[in-house]
Amino acid sequence: MAKEHLDPIHNFARPGLAVDVVLFTIKDHDLKVGLIKREDDPYLGKLALPGRFVRYDEPIETTAKEALKLKGGVKPESVFLEQLYTFGQELKRDTRIRTVTIVYYGLVESNKIDFQKSNLLHWNSAYDLPPLAFDHKKIIEYAIHRLRKKVQESDFAFQLMPEEFTLSELQKAYEIILNEEQDKRNFRKKIIELHILKDLKKKKMEGAHRPAAVYSFIRNKAK
Amino acid sequence: MAKEHLDPIHNFARPGLAVDVVLFTIKDHDLKVGLIKREDDPYLGKLALPGRFVRYDEPIETTAKEALKLKGGVKPESVFLEQLYTFGQELKRDTRIRTVTIVYYGLVESNKIDFQKSNLLHWNSAYDLPPLAFDHKKIIEYAIHRLRKKVQESDFAFQLMPEEFTLSELQKAYEIILNEEQDKRNFRKKIIELHILKDLKKKKMEGAHRPAAVYSFIRNKAK
DNA sequence: TCAAAAGTGTTCTACCTACACCCATGT
DNA sequence: ACATGGGTGTAGGTAGAACACTTTTGA
Numbered sequence: 001m002a003k004e005h006l007d008p009i010h011n012f013a014r015p016g017l018a019v020d021v022v023l024f025t026i027k028d029h030d031l032k033v034g035l036i037k038r039e040d041d042p043y044l045g046k047l048a049l050p051g052r053f054v055r056y057d058e059p060i061e062t063t064a065k066e067a068l069k070l071k072g073g074v075k076p077e078s079v080f081l082e083q084l085y086t087f088g089q090e091l092k093r094d095t096r097i098r099t100v101t102i103v104y105y106g107l108v109e110s111n112k113i114d115f116q117k118s119n120l121l122h123w124n125s126a127y128d129l130p131p132l133a134f135d136h137k138k139i140i141e142y143a144i145h146r147l148r149k150k151v152q153e154s155d156f157a158f159q160l161m162p163e164e165f166t167l168s169e170l171q172k173a174y175e176i177i178l179n180e181e182q183d184k185r186n187f188r189k190k191i192i193e194l195h196i197l198k199d200l201k202k203k204k205m206e207g208a209h210r211p212a213a214v215y216s217f218i219r220n221k222a223k
Numbered sequence: 224m225a226k227e228h229l230d231p232i233h234n235f236a237r238p239g240l241a242v243d244v245v246l247f248t249i250k251d252h253d254l255k256v257g258l259i260k261r262e263d264d265p266y267l268g269k270l271a272l273p274g275r276f277v278r279y280d281e282p283i284e285t286t287a288k289e290a291l292k293l294k295g296g297v298k299p300e301s302v303f304l305e306q307l308y309t310f311g312q313e314l315k316r317d318t319r320i321r322t323v324t325i326v327y328y329g330l331v332e333s334n335k336i337d338f339q340k341s342n343l344l345h346w347n348s349a350y351d352l353p354p355l356a357f358d359h360k361k362i363i364e365y366a367i368h369r370l371r372k373k374v375q376e377s378d379f380a381f382q383l384m385p386e387e388f389t390l391s392e393l394q395k396a397y398e399i400i401l402n403e404e405q406d407k408r409n410f411r412k413k414i415i416e417l418h419i420l421k422d423l424k425k426k427k428m429e430g431a432h433r434p435a436a437v438y439s440f441i442r443n444k445a446k
Numbered sequence: 447t448c449a450a451a452a453g454t455g456t457t458c459t460a461c462c463t464a465c466a467c468c469c470a471t472g473t
Numbered sequence: 474a475c476a477t478g479g480g481t482g483t484a485g486g487t488a489g490a491a492c493a494c495t496t497t498t499g500a
Contacts, residue, residue, distance in 0.1 A: 013279040014237045017323060056236040056321055060311035086309045086325050088283035098279055100240060100325075102309050168452075185454070186490065209451040210497035391479070408481070409463070431472035432477040 015088070016099040019063040020051035020136070022084065022143040023072060025110045026160055027123060031176050032110075033140055034121035035132070036071055042096070043133030047122060049140070051101065064104040073120040078112040080159040081105075082150075084143055090135065105143040107159040127179065151177050155194050158217040166204055166212035167191065238311070239322040242286040243274035243359070245307065245366040246295060248333045249383055250346060254399050255333075256363055257344035258355070259294055265319070266356030270345060272363070274324065287327040296343040301335040303382040304328075305373075307366055313358065328366040330382040350402065374400050378417050381440040389427055389435035390414065 023034040035047040050071035054063045061083075065076035081104050088100035115123070124130070126144055129137055151157050157173055171187050191197065198218050203211035246257040258270040273294035277286045284306075288299035304327050311323035338346070347353070349367055352360050374380050380396055394410050414420065419441050426434035 012276075015240055015277055015279055017238055017240055053235075054238055054311070054323065056238055059313075060309065060323060083309065086283065086306060088277070088325070090282075100277065100283060102311070102323075166452085183490075183492085184452090185492085188453080189455095190489090205498080207451075208449065208499035210453075212452055389479085406464075407479090408465085411480080412482095413462090428471080430477065431475095433470035433479045435479055 016097045017054040018051050018101045020049040020103045021064050022105040025108045027110045031126040032123040033126040046133040048133035049136045079106045079108050109160045155196050164214050239320045240277040241274050241324045243272040243324050243326045244287050245328040248331045250333045254349040255346040256349040269356040271356035272359045302329040302331045332383045378419050387437050
C-alpha cells in the first residue's frame with residue numbers, strides 16, 4: 001500500500017485541545033460548583049468552568065490538575081477526579097480556534113477550600129446557575145447526572161466528607177447530591193451493610209439533643 | 224488582570240488528536256471486533272483499531288464515521304456509535320507524535336458488512352485477541368465491559384439484529400455479548416415486558432422442529 | 447419537662463432466579 | 474415415533490420502600 005493511505009498528520013492544522021473541570025463541593029447545605037470569571041473573549045466577564053489547554057507533553061489528567069491549581073487555586077491532591085466526556089461536536093464552542101474539550105468532574109471536601117484566599121473560584125449553586133460561557137451549563141447538568149449515578153452505585157460519597165462525621169451528616173451529603181430526602185432507617189441500613197465505616201467510639205455532643213456516634217471511612221480512595 | 228493569565232494557545236505545540244473505533248459485530252456465534260493491519264511504524268504489520276486524526280474543522284463523531292468508512296469500509300449509517308473514553312495519559316502511545324485518542328465503540332449488524340469486498344477489516348474474536356498495537360487490547364476489553372453494561376441496562380441489543388428475528392436469535396445475541404447463558408423463560412419474560420417487540424404474526428420454519436414466531440423492534444434507535 | 451436530633455425493626459412489594467414439561471414440525 | 478428447538482408458569486429469595494416510636498441530651 002502506498003503513501004496516500006497514511007494520515008497526513010503533519011500536513012493539516014490540529015484542533016486545539018483543552019480540559020475543563022466541573023468541581024463540586026458541598027457548602028451551606030447546597031451543591032456548589034467552582035466557576036471562574038472569564039478574562040478573555042469570547043464570553044468575557046461570564047462565568048465558566050476552569051480549564052486549560054493541553055500542553056504537548058502533558059498527560060490530560062495532569063492538565064486537569066493544573067487547571068485546578070492555576071485557575072482554581074485548589075490543591076489537586078485533595079480532589080477526586082474522573083473523566084466525564086469529550087466534547088467536540090459543536091465547532092463554534094470557541095471562537096478563537098477550533099477546540100475539543102475533555103471534561104473532568106471532581107469533588108472536594110469543602111474545608112479543604114480556602115474560601116478567603118482562593119477568590120479565583122466563584123462557588124455557585126449547581127442547582128441555580130446563571131448564564132454561563134459556551135455550553136458549560138449543559139456540561140454541568142450532565143456532570144450532576146453522572147455524580148448521582150456514581151453516588152448511587154458506589155460508596156464514594158466520602159470524597160466530600162471530613163475525616164470524622166456522623167451518619168446524619170453523611171445522609172445530608174447524599175440528600176444534597178441526590179436532591180431528595182432519604183429515609184433515615186433505610187439509609188443507615190444501606191450504609192452499615194457496605195462495611196466501609198469505622199465506629200470511632202466517640203460521641204459528638206452538639207446542641208440540646210442526644211449525641212451522635214462518630215465514624216470515619218475505612219478506606220480513603222474511591223474504587 | 225493582565226495578559227499572563229491567558230492561555231498561550233498560539234505559543235506552544237498542540238498534541239495530535241485522533242479517534243479510534245472499537246467496532247463490534249456478531250458472527251459465527253462469536254463477538255467480533257474489526258481491526259486493521261497497520262501500514263506504518265510504529266507497530267507496522269500489527270493489528271490495531273481503525274482510527275484517524277481529527278481534522279481541524281471536523282466534529283469528532285464525524286472523524287469516527289470517516290474512520291469507519293475509509294479505514295474499515297463500513298457505512299457509518301448502519302453503525303450505532305457511542306463515545307467510550309479519551310486516552311491521553313501514556314505519552315508513549317504513539318512514537319511519531321504525542322497523541323490523545325478519543326475512542327468510540329460501535330455495533331453493526333453483521334449482514335450489513337461486506338465480508339468479501341471489505342477486506343480492510345480483519346474480524347477477530349473479541350474474546351481471543353492476538354497482541355495488538357499500542358494499548359488497543361486494554362481498550363477493547365474496556366469497550367466490552369461498557370457494551371455489557373449498556374446491554375443490561377438498556378434495550379439496545381437490537382442494534383445488531385436484522386429487521387426480523389426470533390426470540391431465540393435475540394437470546395443468542397445477548398449470550399454472546401454477556402458471555403454467559405441466559406434462562407429461556409426469564410429472558411423472554413424480561414424482553415416481552417420491555418414492550419419493544421412487534422409480533423409480525425409470521426412463523427420462521429427452519430429445521431425439524433416447531434416454527435418460531437418472528438418479531439421486529441418497534442423503534443429503531445437506541446435511547 | 448420540653449424540644450430536638452439520634453437511634454432502631456418490621457412489613458409489604460417488586461423483581462430476579464431457579465427450574466421442567468408440553469408443542470409443532472421434518473424426517 | 475422420534476429428534477429438535479419453540480414455547481410456557483410457579484415458587485422462593487432478596488433488595489428496596491414505607492412507616493413510628495423510644496432515647497439522650499441541653500436548656
